Amino acid sequence: QKEVEQNSGPLSVPEGAIASLNCTYSDRGSQSFFWYRQYSGKSPELIMFIYSNGDKEDGRFTAQLNKASQYVSLLIRDSQPSDSATYLCAVIRNNDMRFGAGTRLTVKP
Amino acid sequence: DAGITQSPRHKVTETGTPVTLRCHQTENHRYMYWYRQDPGHGLRLIHYSYGVKDTDKGEVSDGYSVSRSKTEDFLLTLESATSSQTSVYFCAISDTRGTDTQYFGPGTRLTVL
Numbered sequence: 384q385k386e387v388e389q390n391s392g393p394l395s396v397p398e399g400a401i402a403s404l405n406c407t408y409s410d411r412g413s414q415s416f417f418w419y420r421q422y423s424g425k426s427p428e429l430i431m432f433i434y435s436n437g438d439k440e441d442g443r444f445t446a447q448l449n450k451a452s453q454y455v456s457l458l459i460r461d462s463q464p465s466d467s468a469t470y471l472c473a474v475i476r477n478n479d480m481r482f483g484a485g486t487r488l489t490v491k492p
Numbered sequence: 493d494a495g496i497t498q499s500p501r502h503k504v505t506e507t508g509t510p511v512t513l514r515c516h517q518t519e520n521h522r523y524m525y526w527y528r529q530d531p532g533h534g535l536r537l538i539h540y541s542y543g544v545k546d547t548d549k550g551e552v553s554d555g556y557s558v559s560r561s562k563t564e565d566f567l568l569t570l571e572s573a574t575s576s577q578t579s580v581y582f583c584a585i586s587d588t589r590g591t592d593t594q595y596f597g598p599g600t601r602l603t604v605l
Binding site for chain 2: 415417425427428432471473478479480484
């Protein structure tokens with residue numbers, strides 16, 4: 384079992400829809416959770432981080448954390464073609480950041 | 493890219509040759525990291541540094557060495573490159589470790605023939 388698992392996709396949604404990206408992690412001791420966006424050929428850039436159970440909103444993005452279920456998700460509202468990218472989930476465990484392999488999102492005009 | 497540069501950006505080399513990749517930061521962050529990114533594996537930590545001359549191994553350190561002689565520079569060396577080390581290499585920085593966001597450099601695409 385991988386430490387951080389994501390559905391590789393591709394996930395395709397129409398413009399204006401809500402995109403839902405999911406991530407599960409194996410270690411209950413994981414402390415901090417991050418979502419990065421990576422455009423093709425570019426470096427990962429931070430979208431959001433979340434430390435506590437519940438929802439955290441930033442503009443069109445909402446991160447959701449459920450530590451009991453070891454599950455973190457990212458919702459993108461009003462999806463735009465510019466949101467088309469690979470989304471990486473990252474989890475800090477024992478001071479090391481562990482990454483999922485990423486979910487590729489395509490937003491179709 | 494948060495004041496992080498990597499050089500070279502692209503490199504093609506042959507099996508058995510030594511290769512050094514450089515990461516330079518202008519943010520004065522204490523922690524610096526080297527990752528490799530391969531399809532299906534995501535980003536995997538090779539080595540990290542927590543100060544000048546202070547380094548430690550990551551998840552996939554075999555075949556790699558690092559050095560940090562100045563706060564702003566972190567070097568990754570492949571002593572004798574192999575085809576399995578063909579990858580995209582990212583440097584990252586953070587102010588603390590364990591809770592802090594990591595910021596990534598632009599990456600180096602390395603091909604070992």
